[in-house]
Amino acid sequence: MYTELKAQDLNPITAEVSATSKLFWQDYLKSNQAMVEITRETNIRTLNSFALEVFHRLYYSPDPEWLPEKPEHQWARVLHNQLSESEEFQNLTMTCSGDPLGAAIAAQSMITNLHRQLKDASGDQEIDELDTLRAEARKAKRDSDEELFQQLQAQGQAMSEAAQAFAQKLEDQEGEGIGESVEDAEGEVQEKKDELEALGISWGNESGDRNPTPTGEKLKLAALIEENPQLKKILDLAGNALETANRKRRQHQAETGYGELVGITTGNDVSQILPQELGRLSDSRQKLSFYRDFLEGQLFQNDLQAPEEKGKGPMVICLDCSGSMKERISRDLWSKALIVALVKLANEQDRVVSVIRFESVCYEPIEIHPKEDIDQLIRLLITSPTNGGTKFQAPLEKARDIIEQDADYSEADIVFITDGIAPLSSMFLQEYSESLEKLKTNLFLLEIEPEWGWSNDLRDLASQAWVIDAEGNFEELGAVFTAC
Incomplete structure (x- = not known):
């Protein structure tokens, strides 16, 4: 049973991973022990390597460049294929692309859900120790220890068959749990985004952002919030209070008039969205991206300034x-x-x-x-x-x-x-x-x-x-x- 993970020893098992993705994922693991703990509840010691690959697909590239396949890693290839066929996963990659924080949180959420399914499917069988057996068999061959060599060969054959049976079992499930895991991940990303923004920290480092918080610090904050239930409740209440405040502000604008048009901005105020943006709803190819931009407040709309609005003091x-x-x-x-x-x-x-x-x-x-x-x-x-x-x-x-x-x-x-x-x-x-x-x-x-x-x-x-x-x-x- 695998009980410890060293972030610097992480290596991909199924798909190529960029050096940038690996560095971000290692930083995330260092600040988030909960992700490391997941592997202690399963006999699949390469689960965090698979998590790294999922993070890379979300953050860097949704289309994998495959590594040579080994029997003990077929399970990961099956899950990757199921992700590729999932429309929900494709939408999630659009949300997380170029966003290391969102991709890391989404990857953790998905693996947390999927590892239960993997644990049930694998039973007590060790399915990814074949590399160790191969090395021992080569040594036995060099030492002319034919009896040990034959014994290791038999163990390897049994383990290879178990690994292939495990992969087949996952394939027969036809992506069961994938869609739900992805949907949960999207909700988790939005929840963490709301929590950080309640603290006054922008989710990304947008241009013009004064003193942007480094991604590593955001990763640590997200982990701290996750580990502190009372802090999560405080931020949730604060978010509700701010939502109420913003609704009152919009109501005030509606009652007093929106003010003077000063330009074009981005947002999700339905009453001010530009007509060409609304036109995207009639195009099936653009509908999903419209909804994504609406949720992220990135639709082009009129920028109206209420002339009576005054800045308040300290x-x-x-x-x-x-x-x-x-x-x-x-x-x-x-x-x-x-x-x-x-x-x-x-x-x-x-x-x-x-x-x-x-x-x-x-x-x-x-x-x-x-x-x-x-x-x-x-x-x-x-x-x-x-x-x-x-x-x-x-x-x-x-x-x-x-x-x-x-x-x-x-x-x-x-x-x-x-x-x-x-x-x-x-x-x-x-x-x-x-x-x-x-x-x-x-x-x-x-x-x-x-x-x-x-x-x-x-x-x-x-x-x-x-x-x-x-x-x-x-x-x-x-x-x-x-x-x-």
Whole structure:
């Protein structure tokens, strides 16, 4: 049974693989132990070599250049042929072509599904140890050990027949599981794309992208997200919140008028797609590529600018990390999801953001530029201070100090995220209200599942306040992101 994989020893078994593909796949394996673990559950020790070939086909070239075939590798050739005949796989290659991150994630997803099928079909038979037997037989021949030679020949013949029977069994299944594996892979790629983009990281390194994140770093982030279920939930909630915000924004545009035509851009706004793009739907040869471009937001459409739209200022976010926020997992998840969504929104609008974590004590601010400080944001999401009490005055004063003392935060908004109540004196409330007016600063209050019947002095300070329940109150969230 194969139990260990050294990435540098990977070699193709069925199809030629480019040096670039091999380097990218090795980088992926180094940052993704889960892919290596798959081979420990099967007796096919060359499964990761097959995965490398699938990655190469997705990333570099869908049409393989075949290597000389060996009996022990016929199973891989059968699966390659089934992939070539799969329309779903052809579509997936179009999605992943030239995209090492998407191709790696898709390859892992496919192999994860297919290895179960391979394990069931192969049983307990070792089917790819023939190279070792061949070498031992040659040595026995040189040593004139005829008895051992005959024994190894017999073992090799039995193993060769088992390998061919295994390949035939896969061929008789006629691609069973291939289509489902490919569809799952496409969904996995889209999920990972959404997760990274929720962090403010573009999926590809597009031209004009400021400080693009290296592919290797994206691979590590994708692996980290996969290994951390809570982080996945946070990013999923953040994605839903951003989707709601964008829907509200489009609704606002529809109500106020789209504005002035300033040129042509790319996107998937059905109301603004150019007529020649819609014409592709009537051509069966272009229909699939139209749907792909629609999903990726790459259709040509009118670029309309609403003249009344104004850029907003910086944000100082105060995040409650007290014990009560941890008592309900939904409070913790939603508070951090809102952080991700607000930081992503600020990044899109070139706004600076500082996050102040507080409980019974107030911690030093964390300034976050998503593309430069992604590690800061990840640490914020997966770690928390100790479970202390709650005091509001210190974080409010710290937020005010930042706005007063740092020119980059002039006229910033304060976003205060909490679940409860802490006492504030009437003198402080009066003095702080005057400070907000003088600094031209809004205080936005987001209450995450607050306890019923609690009064909240912060509501008297807030320009606007919202209550977010366990289900997210998505319509309320749309208003939050319109205001902040």
